[in-house]
Amino acid sequence: MESKGNGRFSLSRCMRSGDTVHASVVVTLLLVIWCAQALEVSVGKVPFVEAMNGSTVLLPCTYSSCIGIKNLNFNWHYNNNGSMMKLCKGVIPIEGVEPRVQVFHERIEFVGSSKDSNISILLFNVTFEDEGEYTCFAKNPKEKDRNHSAIFTLFVVDELKVVDNTVTVIILSVVGGVIGLVIVVMVIKTVVLFILKKSAEKKGQGELCSDRCGCGLLLPGPTHPHWHHAILLQETLQKMQEKGVITER
Numbered sequence: 279m280e281s282k283g284n285g286r287f288s289l290s291r292c293m294r295s296g297d298t299v300h301a302s303v304v305v306t307l308l309l310v311i312w313c314a315q316a317l318e319v320s321v322g323k324v325p326f327v328e329a330m331n332g333s334t335v336l337l338p339c340t341y342s343s344c345i346g347i348k349n350l351n352f353n354w355h356y357n358n359n360g361s362m363m364k365l366c367k368g369v370i371p372i373e374g375v376e377p378r379v380q381v382f383h384e385r386i387e388f389v390g391s392s393k394d395s396n397i398s399i400l401l402f403n404v405t406f407e408d409e410g411e412y413t414c415f416a417k418n419p420k421e422k423d424r425n426h427s428a429i430f431t432l433f434v435v436d437e438l439k440v441v442d443n444t445v446t447v448i449i450l451s452v453v454g455g456v457i458g459l460v461i462v463v464m465v466i467k468t469v470v471l472f473i474l475k476k477s478a479e480k481k482g483q484g485e486l487c488s489d490r491c492g493c494g495l496l497l498p499g500p501t502h503p504h505w506h507h508a509i510l511l512q513e514t515l516q517k518m519q520e521k522g523v524i525t526e527r
Contacts, residue, residue, distance in 0.1 A: 317343045317418040319426045326431040329404045337430050338398045339390070339414035348372055348420040352397045354386075357411040365412075366399060401432075409434040 319341050329335040341350070353367035368379035370392045377397070379388045385403055390396040397416070401408060409432055417425035 317341065317347075317416060317421055317424045317426050319414055319416050319428045321414060321428045321430040325429065326433065328433045328435055331404060331406060331434055331436060333404050334400060334402050335404055335432065336389070336398060336400055337412050337414075337432070339428065339430070340395050341397060341416050341426075342395060343418055343421065346373055346420060347418050350377075350416060350418050352377075352414070352416040354399055355413045355415065356408075357413065362413070368397070404432075404434055406434045408432060 319339060322338050327335060337354070339352075339354075341347075341352070347370060350370040351367070352370070354365040355362045356365055357363075363383075365383045365386050366379060366381045366388055368377040368388065370377040374392060376392055377388075377390070381388060385401055387400045387402070388397075389400050390398045397414065412430045412432060413427055414430065415425065415427040417423055
């Protein structure tokens with residue numbers, strides 16, 4: 279009896295263990311699905327830019343959410359040596375409705391649009407003091423205040439670097455030279471084949487006479503303009519041979 283009791287206890291324990299595993303799997307899947315649908319903010323594949331002193335630069339930022347947005351709150355901050363300076367903030371009521379934006383910096387302009395899920399800003403008349411990290415932040419109450427942020431770094435320079443294209447120019451020159459050489463070879467080959475063909479046609483127009491004296495007279499073909507004269511000359515030579523005027527060698 280004790281053995282049977284232990285067996286039942288082990289079986290029930292295994293069943294509870296299996297239920298726990300199944301529950302864990304379900305929770306994990308739900309978390310994965312939730313994370314896949316969660317709000318995400320992005321500043322692009324290249325999270326930095328070099329701008330020339332005195333120029334205007336775009337600080338890009340977009341958002342995405344699989345379940346949509348409602349009263350999406352967003353803002354931009356500049357990290358001023360550890361002190362976060364607020365540049366602008368806004369609220370997008372629902373998708374497709376343009377945001378209500380407040381700008382707190384005289385050289386900042388909001389250029390985004392909810393139609394493109396875009397909350398980018400422009401910074402005018404860039405100075406060396408503007409160099410640093412800019413944080414784009416968004417919070418979506420529809421996702422239980424799910425929030426996300428991304429950092430975009432600005433580098434300010436006196437002048438933009440000139441890209442050295444020497445290697446590219448060399449490669450293009452070599453490729454162009456090879457292509458040109460191939461074209462020249464093909465043209466020469468075509469000309470040579472044309473000359474050989476014409477030479478063969480001219481040789482085919484001449485016929486070697488087969489008279490009894492073996493005079494070896496080279497007669498032109500019927501298409502040659504002097505073909506009739508050559509025939510008359512051949513007949514004259516044959517008559518002279520018959521009369522003994524000329525003899526066989």
